[in-house]
Amino acid sequence: LPKSELNSLLDKLSKLGQIVAPTKDKDIWRYKEIEDYKEIDLNGLPWFSAKTFLFPKKHTLFEYKADKIQCKDSVKPIVLFGARLCDLNSFYINDKLFLDEFEDPFYKARRESIFLVGFYCNEWFDEYCLCASVKLKHYYDIMLVDLDDKFFIISKSDKGKELIKDYEDYEHDLKEIQNHRELQKKDLWKFHESKDWEKGSSKCLSCGHCTNLCPTCLCFDIYDSPDLDMKSGKRNLEWDSCQYKDFTLVAGGHTFRETRDNRFKHRIFHKLQYFKDEFNEYMCVGCGRCTRGCPKKIDWVKIVNELGE
Ligand code: SF4
Ligand code: SF4
Numbered sequence: 667l668p669k670s671e672l673n674s675l676l677d678k679l680s681k682l683g684q685i686v687a688p689t690k691d692k693d694i695w696r697y698k699e700i701e702d703y704k705e706i707d708l709n710g711l712p713w714f715s716a717k718t719f720l721f722p723k724k725h726t727l728f729e730y731k732a733d734k735i736q737c738k739d740s741v742k743p744i745v746l747f748g749a750r751l752c753d754l755n756s757f758y759i760n761d762k763l764f765l766d767e768f769e770d771p772f773y774k775a776r777r778e779s780i781f782l783v784g785f786y787c788n789e790w791f792d793e794y795c796l797c798a799s800v801k802l803k804h805y806y807d808i809m810l811v812d813l814d815d816k817f818f819i820i821s822k823s824d825k826g827k828e829l830i831k832d833y834e835d836y837e838h839d840l841k842e843i844q845n846h847r848e849l850q851k852k853d854l855w856k857f858h859e860s861k862d863w864e865k866g867s868s869k870c871l872s873c874g875h876c877t878n879l880c881p882t883c884l885c886f887d888i889y890d891s892p893d894l895d896m897k898s899g900k901r902n903l904e905w906d907s908c909q910y911k912d913f914t915l916v917a918g919g920h921t922f923r924e925t926r927d928n929r930f931k932h933r934i935f936h937k938l939q940y941f942k943d944e945f946n947e948y949m950c951v952g953c954g955r956c957t958r959g960c961p962k963k964i965d966w967v968k969i970v971n972e973l974g975e
Contacts, residue, residue, distance in 0.1 A: 667810075667816060667817045667819055667833060668815065668816050669815055669816055669817065672703075672817070673703055676703050676747070678829060679745045679747065679781070679783065679829075680745070682743060682745050682781050682825075683742065683743030683744045683745045683779065683780075683781060684699055684700075684742060684743065684744050684745070685699070685700040685744075685745045685747050686698065686699055686700065686716070686719060686744050686745065686746050686747065687700050687705075687706045687708075687746075687747040687748045688706065688707055688708060688710060688711075688748050689705045689706065689707055690707040690709070690710065694710075694712075694713040695707060695709075695710035695711065695712040695713060696712050696713060696714060697712050697714065697716050697718075697719070697746070697749075700747075706747065706748065708748045708812075710791065711750055711752075711753075711791040711792075711795075711953065712753075713879070713955070713958075713959065714879060714955075715753055715756060715879065715880070715881035715953065715955060716746055716749055716753050716756075716881065717756065717760070717881050717884065719744055719746065719780065720757070720760065720773065720776050720777060720780065721760070721773065721776070721884050721886075721905075723904065723905050724902060724903070724904040724905070725739070725772070725902070725903055726738065726739075726900045726901070726902050726903075727739075727772070727900075727901045727902065727903050728900070728901055729898070729899070729900050729901075730898060730899060730900075730901070731897065731898040732897055732898070739772055739775065741775045741776050741779050742779065743779045743780075743781070744779060744780050744781070745780075745781045745783060746780055746781070746782050746783065747783045747785075748783065748784075748785040748810075749782060749783070749784055749785065749806075750784070750785060750786075750787055750791070750953075751784060751786065751787065751797065751802045751804075751809075751843070752795075752797045752802065752881070752951040752952050752953040753881055753951070753953065754782055754784050754802075754805050754806045754809075755802045755803055755805055755951040756881030756882050756951050756953075757777070757780075757782065757805060758803055758805040759882045759941075759947070759949055759951065760773070760881075760882060760884060761777065762945060762947075763884065764777075764884075765777065772903075781807050781825065782805075782806040782807045782808075783806065783807060783808050783809070783810065784806040784808070784809035784810065785809070785810050785812070786809055786810065786811040786812070786840065786843075787843050788811075788812055788841070790843060790844060790845045790846060791954075792954070792958070793846045793847065794954030794955075794957050794958040795845050795846065795952060795953070795954045796845050796847060796848070796849050796950075796952040796954060796967055797843055797845060797951065797952030797953070798842070798843055798844055798845040798848070798952070799845065799848050799849035799851075799952060800849070800948045800950055800951060800952040801948075802843075802951065802952070804820070804822060805822070806822055806823075806826070807821070807822060807823040807825055807826035807829075808820065808821045808822070808823075808826040808829060808830060809822070811838065811840065813838065818836055818838045819833065845952070847967060848971075849952075849967050849970060849971065850970065850971045852970060852973060852974075853939075854934070854935055854938055854939040854970070854973075855939065856974070857973040857974060858931075858935075860973055860974070862969060862972060862973050862974075863927055863930060863931045863934075863969070864927060865969050865972075866930050866934075866964045866966055866969050867925075867926045867927040867929075867930035867931070869962045869964055870909070870926055870929075870930050870962065870964060871961060871962060872909050872910060872911065872926055872929065873909070873961060874907030874909045874910055875959050875960060875961065876909065876933065876955075876956035876957075876959065876960055877907040877908060877909055877933065877956075878905065878907065879955040879956060879958075879959045880953075880955060880956050881951060881953060881955070882937075882949050882950065882951060883907070883908075884905075885905070885906050885907065885908055885913070886903050886904060886905055886906050887903070887904050887905075887906040888901065888902070888903050888904075889901075889902055889904070890902070908932055908933055908936070909929050909930070909933065911923075911924070913929075933966075934966050934969075934970065936949060937950040938950065938970070
């Protein structure tokens, strides 16, 4: 696709749903609903991931009145345009959790309403990226690759193939994405009791910023908001974080992960070990947001690499 014809592709895409794409706002990029194509800026990785469009920060699961329950979830079709391969792979991971073994109807409705249009990284974005260490998959409807004056487009789904069926065939060898740093593969179980975790936990503020930014962290809390008559109200779902002390608080007042050390270690184990033990994949897609956005810049990749040294 010649770059000068990008708007014609965007016109086609806008018929599939509301276009959401990276825009630059002061010094950072954000995914935003696009009203004017000129707002789109593909030169950076958005600070926040796209998970809010799949898994809103807060939503009402249902409203209840006496013994009647009413679900009012409304979903609008979205075209996620210009997402990097790391963000696209978060859909692969999240689909495993919410569609494979147990199907979450709220997630499913949103997921089926999203069309994924990627933008390939010819260069890594910054020093926090580690995608090359986690073996990303080609998981999208179509992917745009920047070839200076044109885009090479790869289609993966039937919908994607249909969208570009009139375009000329083209051959191009994709170059592998390289990163500035590498995550060493380790069996973390061997280091479960290591004191080295303190390098991170001693600085950690338990603020939960890392989990909020992470595209594959989808832990949540469910709570009711009763009306004053105590007969009607809402049941809500809201993001939560394993880094908060009350995340594992249960009836009777027991907290399973009382110490910061336990919580910090749990996050890394979940990303690199527990998920791998179960699905044979990392739960990390290498976007680097957790360290990029951490107020203490805790570099867990370095901590893992140094384990046992
Ligand atoms: S963002 Fe950093 S300081 Fe905050 S909980 Fe995560 S690791 Fe700890
Ligand atoms: S753990 Fe960090 S690098 Fe990995 S997907 Fe989450 S935010 Fe990105």
